[in-house]
Amino acid sequence: MRVKVYITPRRGVLDPQGRAIEASLKSLGFNDVGPVRMGKYIELEVAAASPAQASAEVRRMCEQLLANTVIEDYRFEVEDA
Amino acid sequence: MRVKVYITPRRGVLDPQGRAIEASLKSLGFNDVGPVRMGKYIELEVAAASPAQASAEVRRMCEQLLANTVIEDYRFEVEDA
Amino acid sequence: MSHNPVALPGEPEVNLAQALAHGLSEDEFRLIRNHLGRTPTFTELGVFSVMWSEHCSYKSSRRHLARLPNKGRLVVGGPGENAGALDVGDGWLAVFKIESHNHPSFVEPYQGAATGVGGILRDIFAMGARPVASLNSLKFGSFDNARTRYLLSGVVGGIGGYGNCVGVPTVGGEVMFDAAYDDNILVNAFCLGLARKGELQSARAQGMGNPVLYVGSATGRDGIHGASLLASAEFDASSAHKRPTVQVGDPFTEKLLIEACLEAIKTGAVVALQDMGAAGLTSSSAEMAARGKLGIEINLDQVPLREPNLTPYEMLLSESQERMLIVAQAGREHELQAVFEKWDLHAVVIGRITGDCRWRVSWRGLLVADIPVAALAEQAPAYERPMARAAACTPPVRVVRERPAPAEALRRLLDSPNVGSKRWVYRQYDSIVQSNTVMEPGGDAAVLRIKGTRRALALAVDSNPRACALDPYLGAMAVTLEAARNVACVGARPIGITDCLNYGNPERPEIMWQFARGVDGIRDAALALETPVVSGNVSFYNETQGRAIPPTPTLAMVGMLADLDYCRSQFFRRPGDAILLLRTSAPALAASEYDALFGGGNRLGAIDLHKERELIDLLVTLAEKGLINSAHDVSDGGLAVALAECCFNEAGKFGASVEVGTPELDTVVNLFGEGASSVILSTPSDAAARVVQMATGRGLGCRRIGTVTSDPVLRIDSDIAIEVAELRTIYEQALPGRIQGHG
């Protein structure tokens, strides 16, 4: 099953990359741009019996490794292909 | 309008991060994990008259700044909120 | 296996048109058929096209490079090996080389520069030397060009991103901005390693039947049809189509490779080791076989692949990074495999050494290539290309624009990105890892100690394209001398050179002439200094739509300090010290930064090699005798800038008060001219007379021009009196101001 994981900086945590991108976009003339947040996007495959099982597995991956929950939030989608 | 941009390494381009994550997941006992690709996820707001106009704008942002099209692909979603 | 290699299903037919499309000439195609006694297969054609490319075969430069002196008392290994090696005493060898990564860095600055660093590191540890220091020489277009900032940040980020992650300190370099590089940037990377005497690793295949091992990253489609070919032709509108899959560096894997290879060498089971650089598996296997006058057989089914369905053509031409090829002692491959496993790397046997001098490749039970090894190596074409003195080399008429007052000119010069501090660049490099860096970036040369000894090495890299554009011979000579002087200013005796020769399209007679003159200039200077050229690299085709870069030979000089105590910096150390000016000849505005800003330049001054050599020898002697407290050579910006730089001490806040005016020289030329070999010394006041005497005894101009002051103001004649703090701010802001000023 195909999984997409989105990791974003937690609200309140500084996001210097997002801020830098925002500033660059503005300097390029994209004046109508609002707050930019920069995160990570991970695509992976898991072999699982059911989407529910895959979800449980991916949640554990996120908690253990993919995200640092002190500073990051995560969410993911499992696509049953 | 809320925009989500997904940036991934191009097919064929080496993705050392994805490979390292895969190896790490396996060593943590997630043996059923297949290829992992690591990319970027950017959330931003644009003020635009229509989703079509927003799309055109975001495409230009991606080409000019957000993605490095020599080695990265991008796609995005515009949410009319 | 059939006798002749077979065409694979779906492969294009091989004919002249196909050969031309591969960048080979009609003659070369004919030559290939002669070598084989038949038409090559498509796979073989690909193999020839990369092995006979300018980048891999040095076909235009080989004959000229033979003129460079490469012998000497200290030389242990020279050209032909992966890098040169010098005996630096106490049982240590210094192994070093410089290489270009210009074209890839223009296409993708971060990865291009990063993989450039990765490639030069592999050349060094392939010799059995632990890489201990990196330098880089960078040329960008002007800041008026919108792409310059992007290229600069990308290249610097890539060098740091890779170098910092593998734990090799980047200890110095140079950066220049000039519109002449708008469409062709230069990225030259240097690495130096240390090996124990008697433990150099060879890259020469030996022993029929010995297994060939592949180690490191799996092979992907990176760089196929591109990296070497791209560097072997001009950029033009069609370059975009030739664009290969860009190579992405993986410094983490490189770090593991360094450790694993050095450990593998220690087992004694490695017969030969070489990195898979340009033309990857093809060139590494063919070159190792050629050096040993042996043959090699490769089975592509064993090659680790990153993606499925690579064709033999792609596997052979791939330039995937972080891969090495090993010839091992038969029966000991398991020992080596165990070492690589320890470092989480895989070593797989992909072939063996044969006695028949053929390069033979099989895949899925089919023979896909069978070529005499010599045809890929020493019998590759070498050309004596036509040469013609370049018209462009008559000095351009410089319109003299405004002539600011000297104080204002000094400010403007310090604000030039070519003169101002490069801290913005080197701050992004780890310059202290490995705990050897005695002199960090920012001085005339970097100094590294050799642990366990009193010795140290000094490293500097220099180029001067403006002088080379005016006179490719004198310019190349001046560059060599400047590199030697930089090393001597920190107290080291210059001992060896590696050079990277960046030029335009060698098929144009003027370019070929520039190149040949450049080689002569380096040769004459190297002979005078007795510093052999032990390794190097040529980069041609730095040219876009007929517009070539100025001739840019880049010289890296290695110097040796017999004792760390001899080490001197450029900074004034004590108020009351005498300031001395050593000069071999009169400066000139030609090719100076002043000329670039305000005009006025004309023709380069002559060079007296005897005096130059005396100057270097004097500097080393003065340092060894402890007669001087600081030394700084005058380069970009001229004397006034150099004096200011001597005052930019972190620790103390000093100034200088000097009288430099002389009746023979125009004030502007005196203060801002370049070209002459000049060095600013500070000595204890009571030693000044003795130093002047030693210099004049050698026929060198030397006089006391003033005193180091505790008052932090730079005073030059009646022309300049400016607070050092103000000068320093201008100097430090020159680069960041331009980079941040535009987001």
Added chain:
Amino acid sequence: MKWGVVSFPGSLDDRDTLYALRDVLEQDAELLWHKERDLKNADCVVLPGGFSYGDYLRCGAMARFSPIMESVVSFARRGGLVLGICNGFQILCEARLLPGALTRNRSLSFICERVTVRVENTHTPFTRAAAPHELLRLPIKHGEGLYVASEDELRRIEDRGQVLVRYVDSSGRATEAANPNGSMHSIAGVANESFNVFGLMPHPEHAVEPMLGGEGGLKIFRSIIQSFA
């Protein structure tokens, strides 16, 4: 006393740390291999700087799962002294042996330069040889050293004196200009609640010889040595 310096794949300053301890401070020190579990009777374990596992994904994220880290964690829980330098600090945060996390520098670029830090608490095994508020010159070299923690967490660690070193200017003031990476509260290094685990971004092992960037780092190592005297 005995020192153990862990080598992870991608560790870079492991040899430098060993050199500082053995050759400069004449200590009994040895490398510990990440695949092993034996701490070889070390009294103090050092997690060195570098790019363990390439720092791919996040700095220190992968190293914390290596076999040696299981031993380091239980050693720390038993009160053993653990010092994390740069990447080692990042690993200790990822392993939750230290509060907070380290993220991209405010400038987004790698920074290699000398900074001044002020010792904030001298009643710990890592700082006892320093005078209160002593200033130390130490090099930093990192791309991700911006210390972050939640407001609550920050208040707690400040109240308990867990902030051991802070970036300051040459006169000892914690200004924004003197904060090289944008760390919250200018934090350069923190200890755990029981003060037996300490992580800092600056590199004391690169400041132990006058010729190579001064001796500011000796205070940290000497403090630890004194704790065992």
